[in-house]
Amino acid sequence: MTANPGGSLVLLNPGPACTSDRVRAALGRGDWCHREPEFSELLASIRSGLTRVLNVADTHEAIVVTGSGTSAMEMAVISAVRADRSILVVRNGVYGDRLAGIAEVHGITVHSVGGAWTDPADPQAVRAALAEHPDVDAVAVVQHETTTGLVNPVGAIGRIAREAGVLMVVDAISATAIEDEGHEDLNADIICGTANKGLHGLPGISFILCSHRGIERLQEVPVRSLYLNADTYLTGQRKGDVPFTPAVQVCFALDEAIRELEERGGVAARVAEYKERAALVRAGLARLGLEVLIPAEHRSNSISMIYLPEGISYPELHDALKADGFVIYAGQGDLAKTFFRVATMGELPLSTLERFLTSLETAISKIRAGR
């Protein structure tokens, strides 16, 4: 075993993603105390940077939390629903199910709008469910279901939620800076994001972005968690404080990643780059005769859920590619028997993706030849 077995691997999993030298170097800015003014300045820079790059500076405020993306989801769900009210969850993948699971753990009544994992959510089904359940206080939906690489029509669902007078929570964790040029058209009141996917930061920091209505709501809900109470964070962060010890060095990296994003043309340029990557990978897959599960018009700009080549298992393909420096990703649960996933997130030049396609072709031939 080498000291850093993952050191030179190209990560084609949906985060944590490969980062630039500049972002990784930011980890070494130093040892800081989070109760000192320099940390308050860093926090202010991250909070304003997030809303600025995501085009919601006039409408939303950021709350930064130390934890993985699921902590932002949990903070969002428990902040959106008042006592004795319920949540309507759109479920067409693992992360929709997780939003519902979080609500259940906290004793919040869940109504669901289901659907096949290959089909985008139907906004009219959301409208019907809202009419059927007048106790609903918030709709929750995943923008990009990382499970399959499917994009949901969040903007349309948000308009319906607004008309019905309920809040909308969006898990944009794998969509931020990848699927849209900003979050202003989502019509969302609480948006969950994370540092280590489209923003190209490191794992350990996530955030929610709250509209004015969202902020009003988080002040009306009962306190359901000591660690994840959004109102405590917001009150503190407006003054430059954090309630608990933050991942200081991961904040350095996120701050640097936001600067890097802006210097490279902002989210519009990044979305264009992700589209180019997806086109390159999907053209290569088609050349190899490999099919992607989700129809082209509903696919995300980052994930391809691909049928395994005939007669080849996921572990065989994974190990052959890893030996050549590429980490692919399994389907979740039973999907691992039929599919593999390729995510093109993070610092990933097109030339690396071209090398990956060659490696994939070689791996398939070698596995077949070895039989």
Ligand SMILES: Cc1ncc(COP(=O)(O)O)c(C=O)c1O
């Ligand atoms: C859409 C979505 N939501 C939530 C999460 C959970 O994030 P984490 O694993 O950082 O808790 C992920 C992780 O991949 C995701 O893709």
